[in-house]
Amino acid sequence: MLELARIRKEKETIIERLKLRNFDGKELIENILVLDGNWRESKQELEKIAAESNQLAKSIGSLFKEGKQDEANKAKARAGELKELEKNAKEAMNAYAEKLQAALYEVPNVPNPSVPAGNSDEDNEVLSNSGTIPTKLDFWQPHWELAKKYDIIDFEVGVKVTGAGFPFYKGQGARLQRALINFFLDQARDNGYTEIIPPFVVNEASGIGTGQLPDKEGQMYHATIDDLYLIPTAEIPLTNMYRNELVKSTDLPIKLTGYTPCFRREAGSYGSDVRGLNRLHQFDKVELVRIEHPDNSYAVLDEMVKYVQDILTKLELPYRTLRLCGGDLGFTSALTFDLEVYSAAQDKWLEVSSVSNFETFQANRLKLRFKDENNNKQLVHTLNGSALALPRILAALLENNQTEEGIKIPAALVPYTGFDIIKN
């Protein structure tokens, strides 16, 4: 959510920059400013009535004490009138406040000026390519065939037990999965992140805090009996740890990492994109969250991208780095870099990480502030990034490392798996 004060101050810039994401915000922003004016006006009106009412109530007390019954009763009559006025004024103010809030929720984050214009993922800017794309050999198979061949992932039994998109990992597949989680967490720890194991379900306030609610309600599994949501990413519990907090500037930066399963309904997804491990309803992910001083957040964003690149290099996977265009940019993000690995047998780039700077957009909803050098309260900047999402890494590892003997495990992972090849 954008800060109202900022909208008042930078109306034109905001409208202009929102165009980068093909968002015509002119009408909405104008409307917000009108509602803001109405709200303030009605608030002043209400407060005026409340002030008189408060004063009157006090005087009634003293009048009774002094035994001036008549005057007291007269004042009571006036108080009754005021009460009616106050009720109406309050309703008017609340109506404006509600409309204002709803309108503010509709405004996406203002893109960073470096965000390229564009409509879809086709317009994302490829910043770099790293690693060597392997040559596809005749016997190479996509990962869902390999999963069957080596009996390491069972999609069918997942359908029986739960439904499509909930695979079972078995034997070496399960161990490889666990090895990746540990590898990622160890890497994060070596880089100064504190490991967290958060709850996998969150309440509504947390969903609102990080921006999944109210917009993307349909993307999350909702346990309605208890009104809790299954997390689609560890970003929600990790960032919400600091909801409504005022941290000291010396507490910054806050660097958190956490492994969680992620649950996504993925309503509306279809086609070859959802084949095998490409898109699941439940998947594992290690997430990084940073809470930063506003002056540092863009340097930190670059640092996080480098960090993810470094892990991909260690896994010996060919990858490319993209700067998301305005049309593909998430609602809450000001700037996002995606990292995609090349999965050879499918001949596809698979997104395995998304690293974003939200600036104050989440912090404003979270009411997450810090005391700056001058003891003023300021909103922090929040960032997060996947490091990494497991299934597509697994897909690429399986597809790219096929040999006649079996699937080779990259050297960096062998200490974690305890084996260097997957074979029958």
Added chain:
RNA sequence: GGAUAGUUGGCAGAGUGGUCGAAUGCGGUAGUCUUGAAAACUAUUGUACCGCAAGGUACCGGGGGUUCGAAUCCCUCACUGUCCGCCA
């Protein structure tokens, strides 16, 4: 799941219808004293919003109600403690 007691400012803790934004203690900040520190003493010290300002409004777990007036009375929800039951 049943019973019961709670939820007040950074913390502890008073406050059962009016002068309570809230005693008191601790803590914090500033000062006096001191070579310095501690102790002692003095003063000060909640948050948010509206307003150019003066000032005003709201907030005693959340929401609603009674009343001219609610931290205080009523309803409701959430959370916490304790006991019982169940349980990894």
